[in-house]
Amino acid sequence: MDNKRAVIIPLSGRIDSANAHETEERLASELPADGNAAVTLDMEKLEYVSSAGLRLILRVKKSHPDLSIVNVSPEVYDIFEMTGFTEMMEVKKAYRTVSVEGCEVIGEGANGKVYRIDGDNVVKTYKNADALSEIMHEREVARLALILGVPTAISYDVVRVGDSYGSVFELLNAKSFSKILANEPDRFDWCVSEYVGMLKKIHSIKVPEGKLPCAKRKILDAVGRLVGALPAGMGEKLLKMTEEIPDSDGMIHGDYHTKNIVLAGDEVLVIDMDTLSVGHPIFDLVQMYNAYAGYSISDPEIVLRFQGYDAATARRFWRASLAEYIGTSDENEVTEVENKVRCLSYAYLIDRAIRHKDTDSTEYKLWSEGLLSILPTVDSLVFDCGGGEIAQDPDSLDIEAISDNLSAVVDFVNAKLDAADCSPKARMQIELAVEEIFVNIANYAYAPEIGRATVRVSVSDDPLTVTITFIDRGVPYDPLKRSDPDVTLSAEEREIGGLGIFMTKKVMDEVAYEYKDGQNVLTLKKRL
Amino acid sequence: MTIASGLIDLHIHTTVSDGTDTPEELFGKVKDAGISLFSVTDHDAIRAAKTLSPLCEKDGPRFLPGVEFSCRDRGGKYHILAYGFDPASEPLNALVKRGQLLRADKLLARVAYLRETFGIEFPEEEIFRLLAESNPGKPHLANLMIKYGYAITFRSAMEKYLDRLPSAAEYICPEEAIAGILSGGGIPILAHPLVGSGREYLTDEEMERRLTRLKEYGLAGIEAFYSGFTREMTKGLLEKADKYGLLVTAGSDYHGTNKTVRLGETGLPDPADYPSAFLRFLSRVGV
Known part of the structure; x- marks a missing residue:
């Protein structure tokens, strides 16, 4: 029923046995008799509710199931919470008021x-x-x-x-990278290295399907709208190159500039997450270019105003970051990738200006000229991201940690063992251990959420040894800490659980645990 | 990996409903009792799982979220257990909310009746506390009446006042509970099947009628192993489970000190002798 009426009823003062009847009559006169209304009780001015008032609310809930209670003061909320009402219906606290004057x-x-x-x-x-x-x-x-x-x-x-x-x-003692670049020029290199390291980390994260919007879609829409506005052939070429950018389930921040990277204590944090999406890394580079150079194409003051450092620093920071990101020190290579990025950066800005009916500006002219001058020199928007972090590592499997994926993990490990000419006995032992560890991660690491795990297998010679590493970002848990079960006891006397890791320790030659960079890292070694 | 064998108890109450152990206290006791698999089945409430799931994940026995719905229709009263549901499922949560709402409504109606008919008033904090207890009944009100001087004995409070109160008009009916459980991905099980509305056990004929009807609604199993049942009774129920193609579960109905039942007291045999209907239940819930 979408044609429900919305009824908002303010309640004030106290509701107790002295005035419950009166209040009920008032509500009855304001609520539609057929119950077909979304009812909101606004309790901003309500100071107290007694059990008689609670009963009245229950009656409203029964006759009008679509009931919500809003703006509840902390005192009244305590009563709702204690009596379980917060679990029976939607009760929203009044928001605390904060003044930012003078902050x-x-x-x-x-x-x-x-x-x-x-x-x-x-x-x-x-x-x-x-x-x-x-x-x-x-x-x-x-x-x-x-x-x-x-x-x-x-x-x-x-x-x-x-x-x-x-x-x-x-945000304790937080300082943005913009501030650091503006005030501590000698930390420039450090900023580049942390900034790019974080960017690579974000891009290497696989996002489960359907959780975030697609970055390519957004740019394709922009480019699609532009096709008619560009000289013949140009628009079609850009559209085709954009379509050819490979799909990816890597994470894209979408607004990755130095104001959104902060140093809090000694930890680097990324903020402003509302633009997260999935796609090829170029889509982050596009918005980065705009932040450092695109928006300020005709007015260098814009960078200074927005970032707090000058346009020359912005340019230097962008170039150095791009070089580090693609893993080269060759200026020509950097320029080549930069030009690919600029195609989409300008396209995005031009489309944005058209949509905002802001096409008389100098910027608009410069973006259009820029796009038309680079476009003929670019034949593809794809580039090598370098570093190997984006490319799938053939020795590692990144997979959703759910029990249904167990066979995929076992198959992956077995394929590696095949190559290493592993004995059937060792294979069975390894399979047992892999099953124990992976199922544990699937069941406990992220519960009740679902997260991912990385399984890495490497085989080394002399003596022939397989090393299997399990990495997850779930709750920190060291399975080795738990004491071994007393297997001399009968089944009834025995403590439950812990057998899996105990068996794993028995069949592998080495089991080590480490919690590092927010990750559980469990390493198993077995001589073949 | 299967759970190493230990005791199994799938019917337990905490302070979230009318048990006396908090979920944390229960966790300790379950471990001490050598239980390897347990479920908390509070009345119309699934809140205990929020505490117990993470506790058991870290280091503990296997925990299965559960709930027990109080139902009623013209055929009598029924308690229906649910297991293996998705705790975030909307229909199941709607059912939980409705159960709690009816429960609170029943108490508040009684409180209002006492006040309006007899002029009996309690401090508001006492009523809030009763609501917080989640399974407040006439005995709780009788105790309050004694505490505040409206009655001298429990019996007089009940007979003179509380037994005269009109009974609540609205209940969750069994088909509604079963439908809600099924659409939440859960397994509906009839709790202590032989226990009818009062203290008497159901006759065979009544039991048959009940199972035929509930099975039509989608009932999946019965709690054949129960602390209150003799071996004979359990045997009879296992036969009924076979006859109707129902799963079987085991529970103590432990309430802490509110009942004399011990944790894990279900009458289940050694694991080697588990009936297949029980094993099928375990595999349905992924154990």
Whole structure:
């Protein structure tokens, strides 16, 4: 029923046995008798609710199942929570109000500002009217990114800021890379190295299907709209090259510039996750180029205003990062890839300007000229990402850690053992161990969520040894810490569990555990 | 990997409903009792799983989320257990919410009736606390009446006041519970099948009628092993399970100190002698 009426009823003061009847009569007169309404009880001004008031609410819930309760004060919320009402119906707390007046602005983007509200906390405010849904989206995406292994800050609270909303993050002593580049020029190389390392890490993360939008789709739409606006043949060529960019399930940040990379304590974090998507790395490079050079094509002051360092530094940082990313020090090679990137960067900006009816600007002219001058020199948008991190490593399998994938993992390991001429006995022992470890990861590492695991197999000579490494980003768990079960006891007396890892230790020559970079790393070694 | 053999108990209550052990306390006791597989089946509530799933994942026996729905229709009262469901499933959560809502409504109706009819008032905190207990019944109100001087003995509170209260008009009916469990991917099991509405056991004829009807709604099994049953009763129920093609489960209905039953007291035989209907249940829930 989409044609339901929405009824909002404010409640105030106290509801107790003295006025419950009266309140019920009032509600009855305001609610449609057939129950076909989405009812919201706004409790902003409600100070207390007694058991008689609770009963009244239950009656409304029974007659109007689509009931939500909003703006509940902490005192009234306590009553709802204690009595289990929060589990029976939707009860939303009133958002805490935070004032950002006089607070330091530590970041500013197209959609809002970030303020530091005290030593430990920052609040990110949003301009849009539907800020709340935007905040919820960003929280959800950030949580997904964190599960998949991107170090990021997750907002822990939503607050009211003026007429809009904000999300609150804990960011201790955080300093953006923009600030570092602006104030500590001698850390330039360090910034490049951390910035690119993080970017590669993001791109190497495989995103489960359907979780994030497709980056290629977005650019293809932009290029598609441009085709008619470009000289004959040019648009078609760009569209074809864009279509030929291989699909990928690697993660794309979408707004990866130095303001969104922060150093908190000694940890590098990525923030601003609302633009996450999946696709080929070029799509991140496209937005990076725009942040450092594209937007400011006619006015270098834009970079200085936005990033806090000058256009020359931005240019140098971009070139150095691109060189490091593709793994070369050859300036010509860097330029070659940069030109591929610029095709899409300009296309994106031109399309954006057309959509915003902003085509009279100098920028627009320069972007168009730029695109038309590079396009004839570029024949493909694909390039070698270098470093081997993007390419699939043939000795490693990255797979969703679910029991259904066990046979795929066993097959993968067996294929490696085939090549190593492994005895049937050792093979059975290895299979047992692989099964134990993988099933453990599948059942416990991410539960109740689902995450990924990497299985790496290497065989070395002299003596012939196979090393199998399992890596997951689930809860830290050292299976070796658990004491061995007493297998001399009868089945009834025995402690449950722990047998799997015990058997693994028995059949392998070496089992080692390490928690490193947020990953559980379990290494098994067996001499063949 | 199969679970090394230990005790199995699939019917346990915590403080989330009317048991006396918190989920954390229960976790310790389950380990001490040598239980290798257990389920917590609070009345109309699945909250204990939030505490127990992560505890058991780290280091503990295998835990199976469960719930026990109180149902009623003209044929009598039924308790229907559910296992193996998706804890995030919408229909199942809707059922849980409805069960809790009806339960709270019943208590608040009684409280209102006492106040309006007899002028009996309790401090609000007491009522909030009762609601928090989640399975508050007439005995709880009788105790409150004594505490606040409205009655001298439990019996007089019950007879003079509480037994005169009108009974609640709305219940979850068994077909609704079974349908909700099935659409949540769960396995609906009739709890302590021989126990009817009162203290009497059902006759064979009544049992047959009940199973035929519930099976039509989609009932998948019965709790043939139960702390309150004799060997003979269990034997009879195993035959019924065979006859109707039903799975079989085992539970103690442990409530902490609210009942004298011990954890793991289900009457299950040694693992070697598990009936196939029970093994089939275990494999259905992935054990």
